[in-house]
Amino acid sequence: MAQQKKIVILGAGESGVGSAVLALKQGFEVFVSDFGAIADKYKNQLTARGIRFEELQHTEEEILSADEVIKSPGIPDKAPIIKRIIEKGIRIISEIEFAGRYTNAKTICITGSNGKTTTTMLIYHILKKAGFNVGLAGNVGQSFARQVAEENFDHIVLELSSFQLDNMYEFKADIALLLNITPDHLDRYDYKMQNYVDSKFRITQNQTSADALIYCLDDEEIMKVMADRTFSARLFPFSLDQKVEEGAYASNDTINIQTDKKQFSMNISELALQGRHNVNNSMAAGIAAKLLEIRSDSLRESLGDFQNVPHRLEHVAKIQGIEFINDSKATNVNSVWFALESMNTKVVWIAGGVDKGNDYSMLFDLVKDKVKAIVCLGKDNKKIHDAFEDKVEIIVNTASAKEAVNVAYHLAAKGETVLLSPACASFDLFKSYEDRGDQFKATVKEL
Known part of the structure; x- marks a missing residue:
């Protein structure tokens, strides 16, 4: 034996x-x-x-x-x-490689530097609402391996970080979504951006002509690789700036999706997720849904009633006409760019924590345009002061969620927004980004 x-x-x-x-x-x-x-x-x-x-x-x-x-x-x-x-x-x-050996479920796999949790949850919501026998795994929900062991799903939606992709070899995504690539976790990739980009593109490995790759046409790093390599999968780009024949694009306040002669359009104002980056997330999810032949009325309903994940641009309360938004999951500069970009009012921005080698220059124009005051929440706020002292009149240091919320509340006026979007890790004052977000929410509700 x-x-x-x-x-x-x-x-x-x-x-x-x-x-x-x-x-x-x-x-x-x-x-x-x-x-x-x-x-x-x-x-x-x-x-x-x-x-x-x-x-x-x-x-x-x-x-x-x-x-x-x-x-x-x-x-x-x-x-x-x-x-x-x-x-x-x-x-x-990796766990993903191992679990993939023992399932025949159709896999919808999402990666990207930003927006992958939101897009993963949105696709899961769309499929669940359409009556699919679907699991949710990877970076969210229960592990993929546990679900393969204990459940029998027909479809599994998987959020995949670059770390999970690194030890995948034979695993294949039936539908792969590559949302964007911006510098993150470079300490794990010898500080070489190309190593990180290559890691993200592992989501396309082993795909055949029966599979689909959904990707952002507006992302510079993605398009450099797309120009250099050939891909076996069918390609479905999405874009905010260019019209595409197959895939999705935005024009005249409408998203338009075209796959296999199937058309879908929806007014951007009706989407549950607002902000340019979220229009991208909705388009990417919409392409996946149409490839899975989900009916347009069901898709429209799901894109309109989805509730975002906690700590990601989460509406907390409106007090005295001031909107409070918890974006504690924004632990890098790029995530904050998306958050500020989606704001339609003046902002009191709560930022800071453990700096991950941040370069704040990409935020300068948005901060000048939208931010009236910065409330620092961290033990060492020097880098934020240095970056923004000539962009914003008021920068205040605080040492707890309670203090930050109270200061921000007094600085904000009716019709403005208090945004917790730290751009940093949380471990100087909090157990995790969830703990930071929970303390923020609890304090807001005490106001």
């Missing part, structure tokens, strides 16, 4: 434990190793299934006896244990 193959899983979060559940179901010997502490809920899940695991260490002897290693997307290739696995010649794959 053939010896049982051994799978080692590094990282015991949602992705790792989901992989362990699937590996056990497929008959592998399974061992889970996490260099940090494992959350109780995941320990309980592993224990209940009799899956061996360790925490706060990596036992090399155990790990290097694997036939294959599934790596959590959060573990960098520079980690010592990863180097040892590579030296030993053991194959390292």
Whole structure:
């Protein structure tokens, strides 16, 4: 009898434990190793299934006896244990690669530097509303592997970060969406933009003429690659600036979608998601929906009643005529650009936190045009002061969500907007961007 193959899983979060559940179901010997502490809920899940695991260490002897290693997307290739696995010649794959082997579900895969969670949730909403037997996985929802192990979906909508794409080899997206590419996470890519771009384009690998690639015609980095490479998949561009024959474009306050002789149009003012970047997200989702032959009346309804994900341009309250918006998920400069671009009023902007090497120059024109005051929320706000002191008259330092909200409330006037859109990570004052957003919302509701 053939010896049982051994799978080692590094990282015991949602992705790792989901992989362990699937590996056990497929008959592998399974061992889970996490260099940090494992959350109780995941320990309980592993224990209940009799899956061996360790925490706060990596036992090399155990790990290097694997036939294959599934790596959590959060573990960098520079980690010592990863180097040892590579030296030993053991194959390292992602959870997405592993789960893809055991499902026949049609996959709709979304990546991009910004907007991927929103677009993923929107496509899931459209499909669910149209009656599809559909799962939601990847960077959102339960892990892909867990859903393959425990559910039987016909379609799965997957949000894929560049880290998840990096260890995918045979996996194929039936419909791939590439929304945009702007500098982010460059510390993981040797500070080379091309490495990051190549990572994003892995979403197109293994696609055939039966598959579809939906991409932004207005994105410079995407179009450089599109001009250089040939693609097997059918191509469906979307654009705010140019008319396209097949794909989607915006003109005269209307989005127009054309696929396989199927046409769809909708007034931009009727879309649930507002702002130029969200028109792009809606067009990309609309193309995917039409390729899946979703009826126009159902699509129109879904694009009109979708509620955005928490902490992403989330309307919190209107108090004394002042709108409060929580965009705590905006942890890079590009996300803030999209947020400010979508504002139609004067803005009191709450920004700051742990700087990720930000270059604020792309915001200068928007800030001059729309921002009346900046409320800094972080331990070290010098970089924000230096960048904007000659663009905005008022810049105030605060050290808590409560203080930031109260200061912003007093600076804003009726008909204006208080926008939390930090451009930075949250770990100096908060547990996470969710914690930052939750504290902001709670304080606003106390006003």
